[in-house]
Amino acid sequence: MEIVELLASPVHRFVGRPGDGPGVAPEGEIVREIRVRAGLGIVGDRYFNHAAHRDASVTVIARESLPDGAGLVQARRNILVAGLRFGERTLDDLVGSTLVLDSGDGPVRLSVRRRANPCAWMDVSIGPGAWKALRGRGGVRCVPLDDGILRVGPLTASVEAAS
Numbered sequence: 001m002e003i004v005e006l007l008a009s010p011v012h013r014f015v016g017r018p019g020d021g022p023g024v025a026p027e028g029e030i031v032r033e034i035r036v037r038a039g040l041g042i043v044g045d046r047y048f049n050h051a052a053h054r055d056a057s058v059t060v061i062a063r064e065s066l067p068d069g070a071g072l073v074q075a076r077r078n079i080l081v082a083g084l085r086f087g088e089r090t091l092d093d094l095v096g097s098t099l100v101l102d103s104g105d106g107p108v109r110l111s112v113r114r115r116a117n118p119c120a121w122m123d124v125s126i127g128p129g130a131w132k133a134l135r136g137r138g139g140v141r142c143v144p145l146d147d148g149i150l151r152v153g154p155l156t157a158s159v160e161a162a163s
Contacts, residue, residue, distance in 0.1 A: 001155045003103055004063050005080040006034050007072035008045045030072065033151040034079075036108050036144045042078055054143065059116045060099070061139030062091045067126065074126045077116060077139050079150065086159050092137055098160040099142065105149040110142035111162065 009029035035043040041057030042048055048057065061075055063082035072080050079101075084091050091099075094112045101108050118134035126134075 001081065001083040001157050003079060003101070003150060003152050003155050004082050005072045006031050006150065006152055007076075007078050007080075008034050008042050009076075010044060010046055033149055036146070036148050036150060038144050038147050041144065045078065055113055056116075056141030056143070058110055058142045058144055059139055060091060060110070060142060061116065062137070064090075065092070065134060065137040065139065067133075070126045075139070081155065081157070084157050089159070090137075091140060094140060094159060096162050098145065098162055099140075100158045100160060101150060102156040103149075103151040103153060105151065107146065108148035108150055109145040109160070111145055112140045112142050114141050115139070116141045 007029055008031050034045075036058065037043060037048070039054065040049045041054075045057075050057070058079065059077040060079040060081060061072075061077040062084060063080055066075060066080075072078070081091065081101075086094075092115060095114055097112050099110045099112055101110065115136070116139040118138040123129065
């Protein structure tokens with residue numbers, strides 16, 4: 001298991017209509033580590049401490065869900081993981097659970113609130129057909145329960161029942 005990529009973007013790039021194309025990606029939005037704050041999200045991210053997004057301030061998607069060549073810049077999620085399986089359950093099956101990620105600096109618990117459903121922008125940012133292909137595989141939206149650091153690289157992960 002590993003964290004493949006991390007995104008903490010200060011801007012929302014998908015505004016207007018998909019046919020108009022996304023906004024320019026700011027330099028430095030793909031990072032080697034992120035600082036997570038309990039109940040607030042990822043420091044420096046566009047959804048950090050925004051009331052409308054507190055119930056979904058951190059997004060996680062599985063590398064296995066994306067086509068080759070696509071990453072977080074295209075999918076607009078925060079954490080790209082690879083190799084996460086819990087028995088028959090995939091990342092997208094964890095709604096209602098607590099996902100625990102530890103990349104070496106201690107565990108960060110994420111309360112998995114709902115699926116991160118794809119939108120029409122996926123056909124523009126990833127490629128034609130991506131919107132439909134990512135249905136049920138678009139990742140999850142979470143609330144961080146702990147302060148902590150997550151880094152690109154090897155990962156220990158587990159799932160707990162929601163408290």
